Amino acid sequence: MQTRKQLTVFLENKPSRLAQVLSELARNKINIVALSVMDRHEAGVLRLVTEDEAQTTKVVQGLNAPFTESDVLAIELRNQPGALAHLCETLATEHVSIDYAYCSSGGRNGKVFGIFKVSNLEKAQRLLAANNHKRPEKRTLRDQRTYRR
Numbered sequence: 348m349q350t351r352k353q354l355t356v357f358l359e360n361k362p363s364r365l366a367q368v369l370s371e372l373a374r375n376k377i378n379i380v381a382l383s384v385m386d387r388h389e390a391g392v393l394r395l396v397t398e399d400e401a402q403t404t405k406v407v408q409g410l411n412a413p414f415t416e417s418d419v420l421a422i423e424l425r426n427q428p429g430a431l432a433h434l435c436e437t438l439a440t441e442h443v444s445i446d447y448a449y450c451s452s453g454g455r456n457g458k459v460f461g462i463f464k465v466s467n468l469e470k471a472q473r474l475l476a477a478n479n480h481k482r483p484e485k486r487t488l489r490d491q492r493t494y495r496r
Contacts, residue, residue, distance in 0.1 A: 348475055350468065351380075351421040352400040356407055356414040358391040365393065371406050372397065380421065381462045383449035394449065396421055396462055420463040420471060424450070431461060437478045443471045 358364040365384065372379065382395040396419065397403045407414050424430045431450075438445060444466035451460040465471045 348420060348422045348472065350418050350472070351396050351462075353394055353396050353417045353419045353462065353464070354400075354403055354407060354414050355417065356393040356395070356412050358393055358412060360386065360389075360391055365391065368393065368407065368410060368412065371410060372403065375402060375406050377403055377406065381449060381451035381460050383447075383462075394447075394462075396460075417464060418468055420461075420465060420468065420475075422461045422463065422475065423458050424461050426459050434461065434463075434475065437474055438465065438471055441470065441474050443467050443474065 356368060358368065369379075378398040380396040380398060382393065384394075385392050395403070404414075404416070422434065424434065435445065446464040446466065448461060448463045450462070463471070
């Protein structure tokens with residue numbers, strides 16, 4: 348687990364803008380660890396973590412694309428059922444909110460990276476380091492309503 352810089356790049360909603368950013372990263376031999384793309388009415392939003400944060404910033408600045416930087420957790424996960432649930436349960440038991448998350452695909456040795464923007468970065472790091480090999484206790488949900496059709 349490590350803290351990484353994530354760039355959030357705001358792209359015009361027009362063809363080729365995403366391709367332009369990704370092609371420029373490729374030309375500069377910058378490997379992408381994980382990315383997420385979503386749309387909003389005014390702009391597309393590209394979130395990415397790369398292996399060379401400083402060079403990525405220079406590339407995006409050179410493209411005149413507006414962007415912000417954030418500290419996120421990059422956590423290597425086993426690519427198996429329950430790995431992500433275990434991590435989320437650990438954070439939930441200590442009331443650390445996950446603002447958003449996304450994962451890489453197909454990592455080395457069957458592992459992937461999960462990228463997490465959390466409400467309390469330091470607390471999340473302590474919790475995950477301490478609980479790395481423990482299964483969290485099941486917590487009871489506050490609202491046990493059942494919904495019927």
